[in-house]
Amino acid sequence: MAKRRNPVRLVVALSVAAALAVFLLYTSFAGGATASLRPSQLAEHRGDEVSLAGRVVGPVTGDARGDGLRFTLRDIDGTATVPVVYTGSVPDLFKTGRHVYMKGELQSGTFVAEEDSLVTKCPSKYAPKES
């Protein structure tokens, strides 16, 4: 009784095709995603725009609203480190020991972060008060 040709199927098929086309179009011109790396992996991506994640190691010096905030980022479970210079807004939770990530690129040994790209992960637990 039911005919094989069903307009619903036609619509679904066409729209799936259209969605795929749009998707390919987007990924071809915008590239979609940026690589997310640890400091130890940075050397292979010299000059690429990447997202860098790690743990903040002091000392934290400089002015994020001036010539740049300077600190070192270390692998979260490792020892590789990279110096970082960052300008822009500093998140509330930023401090030594925190896990952070930011976008930027490696320029002559220093990771130069994009303005305002610093994000601090919320610590999962609070250490007891130091006193």
Place this chain on the structure above:
Amino acid sequence: MPELGRAALVAALGLILYAALVGGYAALRGRRRLLDSAINALLAACAATGVASLVLLAALAGRDFSFEYVAEGTSRELPTGYTLAAFWSGQAGSLLLWLLVLTAAGSAAVALNRRLVREVLPWTVPIVAAVATFFALLLVFVASPFATQAAPADGAGMNPSLQNPYMMIHPPMLYLGYVGLTIPFAFAMAALASRQTDERWIVATRRWTLAAWTFLGFGILLGAKWAYEEVGWGGWYAWDPVENAALMPWLVATAFLHSVFVQEKKNMLRVWNVVLVAGAFGLALFGTFLTRSGVINSIHSFTQSSIGPWFLGFIAVVAGASIALILVRLPLLRARTRLESLVSREAAFLYNNLFLVAFALTILWGVVYPLVSEALRGVAVTVGAPYYEFFAVVFGLPLVLLMGIGPLVAWRRASLRSLGLSLLWPAGVALAVGLVLLALGAGSSPVGLVGYTFAAFVLAAIVLEFVRGTRARHGLGGVGWVGALTGLIARNRRRYGGYVVHAAIVLLLVGAVGIGGFSTTREAKLAPGETMQVGDYRLVYEGSDQRRGANALELRARLAVFRDGESLGALSAGKNRYLAEGETSNEVGIRTDWLRAEDLFVIADQFNADGTVFLEVLVNPLVNLIWLAGLVFVGGSLIAMWPDAREQRRLAQRFADGGALARA
């Protein structure tokens, strides 16, 4: 006390297991008395979970730091409101809230539909219980809120960014939404398992779905309001994985709410509907998993926890079981009616569904792509806001357009000519609005201009519907205009409630485009006495001061605000230094102009030793329409949900007659 909590949870687990196993046996063999026993076990499990929740609440209220959970999330100085809200700020408490809401909603849904469940959909009980079993198991064996320790002198305190009124109600709203989606899921799967695939499961759960969807949507907006005020970067939605986690099930549930109309009216899309309801539930679980597992780099991933693998396993089981059940019952779900024309109401619903689901899937892809890439290629990646914004525009604008067109298309088959005629007015209004805005300089954001034109189109179409309906009722005589309008809404609650929700989405669009496309930002380093100009506003930095708040040192920059030479009063922005937690939190200064729905948004980013302050100031036009949209959204949903005796009688009649649609 902790023993009581633990015992209550073990009792709840036992009762839920009983409900699942005995309920399953009863459903399989058609034993009604055993099924009653399983239902009672579910009710008792709800009570036991309630006892456990009360124990935790009492421990929080008494700041009993011998409970690890209390010590980790609160401190002596934390205000009482936040101390109680710490119930759901941690992992174990969140799971307990899930279980409490699930057993309560499950019991209520089963009790309110007792006859239907007993006679037609017995599988509902074991399915609800099976979902609850998972959470009870986690609470008893993996993440207990009742772990104890030698009480420390003070607790570790609450994450400062959670110390915001919106954060007190945002998580429970989301959980009510997530958990609420379990109910239609359980009824749908029960309908499949019991071979009763007519639309009774939809009718029985319509209000549950609507309520869950409303909670979820409102919860998302509360979270956005929190982000706007507390995270304070000047935006309101950042396409963060945890935000997306709630948006995905909401989008799929939105698709479901629309496509059920087609099933009820035309008995079509039956497979599609069970797929949608299972998808929405699966995404709700996935959302809880994302929020609670810390698997993705996100500012909101508050926990890095042990429950991740458990959740993934459970999601896999739910997905596998749902897909298997749907495939097995596919022959029962075959539609006997077909789409007659691509220009019809049902076709419009279909397009709406495809766009919504496509949008949800692209978001899902963006969320999981980093994980997939890391697993397959060894390269972790991040997917940024531009990806999501692109698809929000590509899928969102056609959806908005459909919101205007859909309600004006006739069921079955509409002629393009009559459709064109009925769209004449809205299209004219949209064109006029577009031209006026272009003349006013809105062309600076082409996407924004298109968005506003579409918004005008939809609003005009909605107003037209209300005017036509009211005029028709008034024309029958005997009622005034106001009476005709209220009568119209009262007699067609779903339809006109739906229109009000559509209007809310338009408001949201106007606000989102306002802040996204037309906001102004200026940054400046000011010494006391210096001024800066942002848009129409002039700000004078008067100096900063520090005072001791309830549980924080409050550093504030004092600003005087002027517009067109006229003083608008003082505004302060700064930072709070939380003492117990040892954290700093930005406290932005917001001055709302209600007439223009515009915000002056001041971030005091950096206080320098020389007395200067670095300010980032934004003028966000129309942003308050986003929050207004939240209220209108809830209002519209309430209209659509409001109990309707006439509807009940109509449905009772339909099923009593064994009407054409009743049996598949």
